[in-house]
Amino acid sequence: MSEKRRLRPIGSPFVVVGPSGVSVRDRLKGLTSEDERVLRLVGEHLGSLASRDLAIRCADGVGHCADGWAARKRGLTPQSSSRWAGSITKATHDQWALSSRGQAAHLDSLDAGIRTLRHRLSLPIGEKGHKHASGGYRSRREWFVKSRRLHALEERRAAVGADRDAGRVRVVRGGRKLLNTRHHLTAAQLTEAQWRQRWEAARWFLSADGESGKRYGNETIRVSPDGEVSIRLPAPLAALANAGHSRYVLAARVAFAHRGAEWADRVEGDRAVAYRIHHDVARGRWYLDAAWTRPVVRTVxxxxxxxxxxxxxxxxxxxxxxxxxxxxxxxxxxxxRFPYDLSGSAGHRDAQIRHAITRLLHWAKRCGVNAIGLENLDFADEKTREKHGRKKRFRQLISGIPTGKLKARLVSMAAELDLAIVAADPAYTSIWGAQHWQKPLTTPRRTTTRHDSAAVAIGRRALGHSIRRRTAPPHDDQSDRRGHRTVQAEPGDRGREETRRPVTERAHDARTRTGTKRTRATSRASNTVRDARSDQHWVQDSLLLT
Structure with missing residues (x-):
């Protein structure tokens, strides 16, 4: 017999760590024209300082140090305030670090594409591939086009690698997507003036970090328990203040409907709360975001x-x-089944995901369980254009599943209902679920799909059980009446996730030697000699099929 393909190692399930922070939002209603003018002036002034600070940080590259950070903060303080300068430099540091991580991910993607291209170009034209490795290209024309693409990716990889070694990152304040929209105003259905408004609003800076022990947890953007919002104006704009200590009080009041009690407890206790004011140009609305960290809670x-x-x-x-x-x-x-539609705008997709997760969590809570078993998905290697070049719809299908955002939102929403998330290895769950559970769970009134059986497989692996279901023993009179006895493997047995062979090796060899079909695996009495596999102890749990 041919040697069986070795399975990849399967990781152990684990409980996902809960969220470490909270963010809520409320609309600033009732702002006067003077309020909006002051907010625009403050946002533009601080935004220019943030752009200048980011340019200095990018120029420092890997040579950045704590002394340089302190020098940048001292340079910004006379033009704003000590706390505004601290918020700007911290935001600059976080943005540079995020761009650096994105640069590393881009390098990994380029390396994966180059490896795939080199492998496929080394194979003969027309050679078929298999599930775990791609084959050769179909024609000489495709081979030539892919060879040119290989050189383009290698050149791009060399440029990005040089930036990485030198500590250079490419950062766009306001977003690269909005910047590129400037060249496609007709497709975006925007005028130049409308785009300019969005671009300037995206580059404003109106964020302030909280500070425990200070009044209401924030000295820069202060929100009182009754919803009054006041801003500490930068030094050049102090003349616009309508309250003492260079503060400007807005006419709008906020009342956080979501987590309002938790926010009020923090504010009344003078614990740190970070605030951010931003303007939605398309809707003409102003919003206030409040965020705070949670203490590290031990997982279940x-x-x-x-x-x-x-x-x-x-x-x-x-x-x-x-x-x-x-x-x-x-x-x-x-x-x-909890359906959702991932077509349309980003807001529509996000709402669909939230609605589906909410229904799933409420149903799980009614079932009385403590946890939800979920695959530890990451399609980063499966999205590459070089691996599935012709399968455009398949690549779009995989790319359309928001795995990272889905996991983060599911974990944060499940924590509010005291439900734990257990991550299980996704290896072979769909294949073995369909093999062992799809047919037994199908009834005349219920059609079990491949996805339903995969859910059972994921749940069993999260519970610590093997995916293969427990099979019924043979009749008591003869152990080989229906073939070799198959039992549930113990957790320590090797190959317990694999399919058992229907006959013993001795019976197979005897059939090969004589050319005749034997009715018994052995020539001795079944009550005295049995196969070694049938000597295992039975641990039979009930299998509920309805």
Whole structure:
């Protein structure tokens, strides 16, 4: 027999760490024309300082140090204030670090594309590939085009690598997407004046970090418990103040509907709260965001999360497939599907994801479970153009699943309902789920899909069970009446996730030697000699199929 393909190692499930921060938003209603004028002047002034500080930080590159940071803050203080300067330099540092991480991710993507191109170009033209490796290109023309693309990617990789070594990053205050929209105003259905308004608003700076022990947790942008908003004006704009200590009080009042009680407790206790004021030019609205950190909370132990069973969830391009399992890994009740539509604008997609997650969490809470089993998905390697060049729809399908945003939103929303998220390795869940669970769970009144069976497989792996279901033993009179006895493998057995062979090696060899079909695997009595595999101890749990 041919040697079996080795399976990749399967990681152990773990409980995902909960969110470490909170952010809420409210609209600034009732602003006067003078309020808007002051906000625009403050945003423009601080935005120019932030742009200048970012240019200095990018010029420093990898030679940045704490002394340079302090020097930049001292240079900004006379033109704003000590706290405004601290917020600007911290935002600059965070933006540079984010761009550096994006640069590293871009390098990894270029390296993956170059490896794939070199592999496929080294193969003969027309050679077929398989599931784990791509084959050669289909024609000499495609081979020539891909060879030119390889040189382009290598040149691009050399340029990005040189920037990485020199500590240079490419940062655009206001966003590169909005900057590129300037060259496609007709497609964006914008005039130059409308684009200019959005561009200037995106480059304003109206953010202030909180400080515990100070009044209401923030001295720069202060919000009182009754919703009054006041801003400490920079030194050049102090003449615009309408209150003492160079402060400007806005006419609008805020009242956070979401987490309002938690925010009020922090404000009354003078604990740090960070605020950000921004302007939505398209809607003509002003908003105030409040954010604060949470104390590090110890995650729920894995044994406690598994105590009452679990809900296994399979993430797909247009729906969540979920099935409830008891603590023994048996499916209970009917499968549930929570659809969503990821077409349209970013706001529409985000709303669809939130709605589907909300329904999933409320259903899991009604089931009485403590945790939800989810695949630890990351499609970074599967999105490359070089790996699935001709499969454009497949690449769009994978790219359309917001894995990172989905996991972050699911974890944060589940924490509010005291539900833990258990991440399981996604290896072979769809294949083995369909192989072992799709047919047994299908009834005349219920059609079990491949996604439903994958949800069962994910839930069983999150619970610590093997995916293969427990099979019924043979009749008591003869152990080989229906073939070789198959039992549930112990957790320590090798290959327990694989499919058992239907016959023993001895019976297979005997059939090969004689050319006749034997009716027994051995010539001795079945009650005295049995196969070594049938001597395992039975641990049979109930399998609920309805």
């Amino acid at each position: 132990p894995l044994e406690r999360a598994r105590a009452n069973g679990m809900v296994g969830v399979d993430t797909n391009a247009d729906h969540f497939a979920a099935w409830r399992l008891d603590k023994h890994g048996n499916p209970i009740g009917e499968p549930h």
